Amino acid sequence: MLKLDRFDIAILKALVRDGRMTKSRLAAEINLSISPAWERVRRLEAAGVIRGYNASVNWSRVVQAARIIVEITLSRHTAADMQRFEDRVRRSPEVTQCDATGEGLDYVMHVVCRDINHYQRFMDCLLAEGLAIERYFTYVVTKVVKEGVDVVPAWVDPA
Missing domain, CATH: 1.10.10.10 (Winged helix-like DNA-binding domain superfamily/Winged helix DNA-binding domain)
Known part of the structure; x- marks a missing residue:
């Protein structure tokens, strides 16, 4: 570090x-x-601490979209299965964020699609690709309370 x-x-x-x-x-x-x-x-x-400089765009002012959070559990936990899943997620423009997690849940994805039908077609494709998805739970975002922007963690002290 x-x-x-x-x-x-x-x-x-x-x-x-x-x-x-x-x-x-x-x-x-x-x-x-x-x-x-x-x-x-x-x-x-x-040093890679500053990754880049971006515009913060309020896309909801430009297009209508469905925001969805998806919990995913894989049926197999081999390195190859996890890598195949992660590679596919990285190539998916619908996925805006994906985190590997622990404690019985493998991944949490944030997905943005045109509508719920688009989302379901996306998930159907993932399931058909043999990515070892055992189950997934879908949560439709009804209101954004705090946007996921880069923020300085409150505990970072410049001491």
Whole structure:
């Protein structure tokens, strides 16, 4: 794990809030001059701490879509079966996030489809592909309470 100091943490917090801020504004915000601040940003990028800079798009203002959370349990837990499932999920544009979990549940997927029919066709394809899916549970999202954006965990202290 990369050792970060208070300036690095301050940079990350500032860029999470506004990834488009200028070099001079970032430097002023973290109380460093421009060159050292920007060198730190480049180091954080090179180390893979900063993965990229994105636009946060409110897609619900553009298209109507169904958001679904799916719990998946596989029937077989060989490395090959899990890898085949994970590779398929990575290639699926419908899947916006997928986490491997423990305690009897193998994966939790976040899926976005045009509608419920699109979602069911997607799941039917996964089932037909022999991915060792034993069972899945579908939860339709009725309201987004907090969007999954990059946030600085509250316990990260720039000490």
